Amino acid sequence: MVFEVTTLGTGAALPARGRYPTAQLLNVRDELYLIDCGEGTQERLRMAGVNFNRIGRIFISHMHGDHYLGLMGLLSSMHLQGRSRELHVHGPADLKEVVHLQLRVSQTYLRYPLHIHAVASVSGEVIMEDDRVTVTALALKHRLPCTGLVVKERAGLRSLRKEMLPVIPAYRRAGVKQGEDLLAEDGTVIPNAELTLDPPARRSYAFCSDTAYAPELVPFLTGVDLLYHEATFTEALLARAKETLHSTARQAATIARDADVGSLLLGHFSSRYKSADVLLKEALEVFPRTLLSSEGATFKVGTRG
Amino acid sequence: MVFEVTTLGTGAALPARGRYPTAQLLNVRDELYLIDCGEGTQERLRMAGVNFNRIGRIFISHMHGDHYLGLMGLLSSMHLQGRSRELHVHGPADLKEVVHLQLRVSQTYLRYPLHIHAVASVSGEVIMEDDRVTVTALALKHRLPCTGLVVKERAGLRSLRKEMLPVIPAYRRAGVKQGEDLLAEDGTVIPNAELTLDPPARRSYAFCSDTAYAPELVPFLTGVDLLYHEATFTEALLARAKETLHSTARQAATIARDADVGSLLLGHFSSRYKSADVLLKEALEVFPRTLLSSEGATFKVGTRG
Numbered sequence: 001m002v003f004e005v006t007t008l009g010t011g012a013a014l015p016a017r018g019r020y021p022t023a024q025l026l027n028v029r030d031e032l033y034l035i036d037c038g039e040g041t042q043e044r045l046r047m048a049g050v051n052f053n054r055i056g057r058i059f060i061s062h063m064h065g066d067h068y069l070g071l072m073g074l075l076s077s078m079h080l081q082g083r084s085r086e087l088h089v090h091g092p093a094d095l096k097e098v099v100h101l102q103l104r105v106s107q108t109y110l111r112y113p114l115h116i117h118a119v120a121s122v123s124g125e126v127i128m129e130d131d132r133v134t135v136t137a138l139a140l141k142h143r144l145p146c147t148g149l150v151v152k153e154r155a156g157l158r159s160l161r162k163e164m165l166p167v168i169p170a171y172r173r174a175g176v177k178q179g180e181d182l183l184a185e186d187g188t189v190i191p192n193a194e195l196t197l198d199p200p201a202r203r204s205y206a207f208c209s210d211t212a213y214a215p216e217l218v219p220f221l222t223g224v225d226l227l228y229h230e231a232t233f234t235e236a237l238l239a240r241a242k243e244t245l246h247s248t249a250r251q252a253a254t255i256a257r258d259a260d261v262g263s264l265l266l267g268h269f270s271s272r273y274k275s276a277d278v279l280l281k282e283a284l285e286v287f288p289r290t291l292l293s294s295e296g297a298t299f300k301v302g303t304r305g
Numbered sequence: 306m307v308f309e310v311t312t313l314g315t316g317a318a319l320p321a322r323g324r325y326p327t328a329q330l331l332n333v334r335d336e337l338y339l340i341d342c343g344e345g346t347q348e349r350l351r352m353a354g355v356n357f358n359r360i361g362r363i364f365i366s367h368m369h370g371d372h373y374l375g376l377m378g379l380l381s382s383m384h385l386q387g388r389s390r391e392l393h394v395h396g397p398a399d400l401k402e403v404v405h406l407q408l409r410v411s412q413t414y415l416r417y418p419l420h421i422h423a424v425a426s427v428s429g430e431v432i433m434e435d436d437r438v439t440v441t442a443l444a445l446k447h448r449l450p451c452t453g454l455v456v457k458e459r460a461g462l463r464s465l466r467k468e469m470l471p472v473i474p475a476y477r478r479a480g481v482k483q484g485e486d487l488l489a490e491d492g493t494v495i496p497n498a499e500l501t502l503d504p505p506a507r508r509s510y511a512f513c514s515d516t517a518y519a520p521e522l523v524p525f526l527t528g529v530d531l532l533y534h535e536a537t538f539t540e541a542l543l544a545r546a547k548e549t550l551h552s553t554a555r556q557a558a559t560i561a562r563d564a565d566v567g568s569l570l571l572g573h574f575s576s577r578y579k580s581a582d583v584l585l586k587e588a589l590e591v592f593p594r595t596l597l598s599s600e601g602a603t604f605k606v607g608t609r610g
Contacts, residue, residue, distance in 0.1 A: 014386070015347070015348065015351075040345045042320070042344075043345065063410045063411045065377055065381045066378075066381075069377055076370045077319055080318055080319045081319070098407060101406060102370070105397075107449060108370075144411065144412060
């Protein structure tokens with residue numbers, strides 16, 4: 001079942017060179033989650049052929065414009081398209097005031113229920129749980145309160161062992177898939193482990209943008225299948241990275257290595273880099289399974305081979 | 306001397322079909338004025354090769370998102386580019402609160418002085434005057450207070466008649482160019498009309514978006530050289546135009562004809578029209594000197610032949 005992320009924008013605060021501000025679309029079993037929503041995100045979604053109505057939740061990491069300024073336009077377009085499905089937005093406490101003020105002054109009365117949830121930026125805290133995923137927070141290290149995410153699949157159902165199908169009555173199958181034992185006709189108990197196979201491993205995606213080098217995140221990132229980590233600068237601009245509370249590509253790779261993640265995905269490239277290859281090269285020296293995000297590219301979140 | 310307008314976005318509220326929300330760049334003798342600033346305007350400016358620092362003033366017609374949501378991103382990019390030149394923004398009273406709230410929550414302390422002026426939407430009232438133009442308001446007819454503009458060149462200096470140069474002392478030339486008479490050595494007065502030629506005619510541009518059909522604007526538009534007027538729908542959707550307080554192409558052309566403008570420029574096309582040709586055709590039946598705006602196209606504001 002699908003679990004993949006499409007990077008819609010890979011630029012930093014000053015958009016340039018065909019890069020757009022941060023926005024990512026996470027598809028988990030055909031439900032869409034939008035992560036950050038920089039200016040122009042609705043256009044990027046349209047170019048990716050995405051039906052806005054499939055987006056049920058939006059997560060905003062922090063209140064820097066390159067991570068949220070596309071939200072009002074997207075909310076408005078959903079309204080104009082006649083959306084009726086409710087929408088949940090999870091973001092910093094200030095976001096609600098910013099959205100509500102703009103709805104008020106534009107006299108916009110949304111046709112759909114909009115719920116804006118204030119997120120506590122505490123690593124490991126559950127932000128949201130639905131039938132597909134559990135989303136926990138990462139307290140990133142930035143100039144403003146900035147919240148990263150770990151999105152982990154919820155446990156799937158156990159699958160029935162083919163050879164045991166004849167002994168499991170149809171009306172008990174749902175329960176057995178959920179882990180129940182079976183009481184046989186002769187009164188003996190057949191343990192669930194004899195009836196079923198383990199569900200597929202739970203896949204996980206982590207999103208870290210924007211942040212200074214923050215090794216305290218490693219315990220929360222350990223073992224994720226795909227880690228997106230910002231890589232605004234190369235080590236040559238380490239001082240600038242420290243000053244602006246961003247990361248170098250080497251620092252991103254160090255986090256990936258120390259957390260032993262499946263793969264590392266880099267983004268949030270400073271406009272000074274014509275090509276992000278220099279950032280990739282730097283990261284690869286530390287962590288080999290590194291990828292560059294690009295506008296519109298999709299990356300599968302897979303369990304490790 | 307240059308007086309021209311570049312239409313950066315020609316779409317209506319729901320952007321689609323390669324159209325962008327409203328934004329226009331007015332160039333008067335190499336000073337740039339931005340009129341409306343929908344989402345993505347900074348990208349459109351970049352694609353048009355415009356140095357943001359040349360923009361001294363921004364006018365926002367009203368608080369519908371497709372006319373102002375690009376402002377915060379542009380203000381932020383000007384800041385990140387190190388702008389020091391002051392910037393004036395003229396718009397609805399609510400705009401100041403919307404901008405200041407977002408600067409506050411993003412903890413952005415702009416490097417340049419930003420002055421946000423509340424505009425009274427009263428037709429004929431002077432909004433702004435500098436050494437190049439006088440800008441007066443047009444009270445448009447829309448769901449929100451919405452202010453159009455008439456931008457008129459200020460009177461240029463009179464030019465000295467070549468044959469009279471010998472009789473005008475150098476130290477009197479500036480005064481004579483401004484219309485002063487000359488006292489000759491023999492005590493007689495030489496009237497200014499004998500010394501100078503009229504300055505070039507004052508060119509004017511008017512901007513009407515968004516508005517229902519508003520014939521009360523005609524006296525304020527009479528004789529402008531180039532009138533931009535929204536044309537969201539065709540007459541087939543007249544009821545929809547009335548309901549949403551927008552205009553049909555025929556209505557825009559009727560205003561242009563009744564105001565006897567030089568040329569009419571149409572824009573703000575509904576996303577339902579794949580091509581705007583149907584709107585052009587409808588307008589041409591009423592007013593022959595009609596043009597279609599398009600993304601990135603530039604139109605000279607010339608006095609009438």
